[in-house]
Every structure is written in structure tokens, then in C-alpha cells.
Amino acid sequence: MRVVVLDEKLEEAFWSHVNRDPLDYYFFIFDWKLNRDKTKILLAMEGENIEGLMLVYGDYVVQLRGNREAVRLLLDKLTLEKVELQAPLDCEDIILRKYTPKIREEMMLMHLRKGEENIQITTVPVMLGVENAEEVAELMWKADPSWWGGVTAERIKQRVGDAFWLGIKQNQKVVSVGMVRLTDFGSNINVVATDERYRNRGYATSIVSALVKEILKNSATALIHVISDNAPAVRAYTKAGFKPYKTYLSIRT
Secondary structure (H helix, E strand, O other), X not given: OEEEEOOHHHHHHHHHHHOOOOOOOHHHHHHHHHOHHHEEEEEEEEOOEEEEEEEEXXXXXXXXXXXXXXXXXXXXXXXXXXXXXXXXXXXXXXXXXXXOXXXXXXXXXXXXXXXXXXXXXXXXXXXXXXXXXXXXXXXXXXXXXXXXXXXXXXXXHHHHOOOEEEEEEEOOEEEXXXXXXOOOOOEEEEEEEEOHHHOOOOHHHHHHHHHHHHHHHHOOEEEEEEEOOOHHHHHHHHHOOOEEEEEEEEEEO
């Protein structure tokens, strides 16, 4: 088995491989289509067959797929010290030989197809813009400091233009927020966060339902990733029609 960099000569084989399971390879498809200048993809190949893939985005985010031998060979090529990495669960021992994570979680991919949605909007969200960046960053940080501890208002402002942000306000303050970057081949809901003082009011379900409505105007598939043992979040997403698809190892160093 050899490891090679994805280039134009291998594009046809790459697309043939990832399109067999576009949900599993969603981020490979998304970043290679929309963020190619910041993305590098390596392929583990046996003859002409792809046995595994590794995506490196922005010198920090890493996605690994494939069998154990492919993952091991691809990981040998990774020189980053700090990573946010997602890989097959059965490859955890291989990952932990290379990295000692500060955060280790099991990340579940959930999805719904057009026609499976269960829209439940009990509180109508409003669109958010750059003027809301400060409070959105603060809300995200407080909602989950281990995951969003590095979020800043400046980063939120940079993402307002190419993403769809919704929020629910109480007393003129954003207390629940959601975000998706819309594409025609399927959209992943990237952010869902609610102030802990305003939870259990159906706000997350309303936000997710409203985002799903927007997604299904552009494509037939909606996706969301959630920490497997986050029962309240799983319930909210299930209410909107999402179903479990696959679970991955997720670490941060």
C-alpha cells in the first residue's frame, strides 16, 4: 500500500470513491469543493484502489477514513502537533499511539432526507448578522467552553457572510443560536448552542427545525454532528427528524 497526494490525475478515482458514501465523506467533499486552497488530501492506495483517505484542513483539522492499515500509513504522514481529529472508532488504539488527547469524545453523525423532516418551531428564530457577533461568541463559549473556547467575535464576523445564522432573543439578547453553511449537495449544521438559563424551552428544536427548512430549499440532505452522550442535543435533533448514521472517534490535542 502506498500513500499519495490527491491531484488532478486521481480526481476521478477520488470522486468515485467518496460518492459511494457521501455522508461518511461529507467533509472531504465539502472542503475539496469549497476550500481547496486550505485543504490537502492524501490517499492510501492498493494498486488502483483507494483503501483510505486523510484530509488536512487549515493545518489543524484532520479527517481520517479507511481500514486500519490505511489509517496507520496515513497517520505516519501527519506531522502536526495540535490537531482536531476525527477517525473510525476501531482505529482508536492507532490514533492514541501518536496523540495524547486533551479531549476525547465519540462523535455521532445524524442525518435526514427531504420528506423525513419534522419541523417543530414553537419560537420563531430571527436572522443574525455581524452586529450580533459579540454576544453569539460569548453564548457559544459559555455553552461549551471545551469545544468553543477559542471562538471570538472576529471569527464569527468572518463567517457571517458565507453562512446562515439564526437566533432566538429574550430581552433583546441572543439566548439560542444556530448556523449552517448552505450547499446544493447537502448541508451540515455547524453550530447549535443555548444559554443554560434558557434550556428545556424548545429553543434548540426550533432553531434546528428552521435551519432544516433552509437546507431543504437547497438540497435533499441535512446533516448534524453531536457528541454521542449529549442526550438533550440528540433528543432535540431527533425531534426534528434526524436519525443516527455513524459514530467516530473525535480528539483534540
